[in-house]
Amino acid sequence: MINVGIVDFGFGNLKSIIQILKKIKIDLNIYLINENFKNFKKIDKLIIPGQGFNYKWIFNFFKNNFHKFINLIINKTILGICVGKQVFFNKSEEFDSESLFLFKGNIKKFINNYFKNKIPNIGWKKVFFINNHFLLNNLNNSNNFYFSHSYYLIPFENNYTFGLTKNRICFSSIYIKNNIFLLQFHPEKSFKQGFLIFNNFFNWKI
Known part of the structure; x- marks a missing residue:
């Protein structure tokens, strides 16, 4: 049995993530983690979602609990999605x-050129x-994933970039370092490919 926590910022839609987790053939206990970090010590893996969330609000959520958050994530594997990656x-x-x-x-924010690839x-x-x-096992190179964002990562350590995507420029869409797995796209909306991402994440051992 794997205990997985999903950070609940008090708004945004968590249903897509919860629904796909229920379809995975792995025994999971799902906990929602709010600002009091209740149940945090119970969990093995943490998902930080990104859709519909205000960046500054997410930052303040973690900043207000920064030392507690840092101490608790050391031995957990983390999946950060979209803004949950950028923070x-x-x-x-x-x-x-x-x-x-x-x-x-x-x-950095994409620049709107008013022609193609609008933001x-x-x-x-x-x-x-x-x-x-390991997190990319059973996935084919150049798979399609679902994106919804206006900002992208410029990493200073390129050796941790495992996936690139082009939108005017090539940007880091998969970043993996130590126990933290960061995605710019939304695996919960990426159907079969996203399902494989979650399956690999739950089988990932550090």
Whole structure:
């Protein structure tokens, strides 16, 4: 049995993640983690969702509990999705916000050129794997995943980028470092490919 926590910021839609977790053929206990971090010590794996969440609000959620959060995530595997990925880095152009400074890199906004590839970047895009990892097992290179975002990561340590996607420029869409797995796309909305991502995450052992 795996105890998985999903961070609940008090708004946004968690239903897509919960629904796909219920379809995975692994015994899971699902806990929602709010600002009091109740049940956090019970969990083995943590999912930080991103859809519909305000970046600054997410940052403040973790900043207010930063030391508690850092101490608790050391021995857990983490999946950060979209804004849940971006918050781990240095700073973001969204609201000119600082981030958690856990990894080196900045979050930049796409420039709207008024022709093609308008922002936000919404829809199916290819992800090209540039490194091998257990978390990418059974996935084909250049799989399509579902994106919905206006900001992208510029990492300062490129060796942790495992997937690239093009939207005007090539950006880091999969970033893996130590026990933390960060995705710019939404695996919970990516059908079969997303299902495989979650399945690999729950079988991942550090």
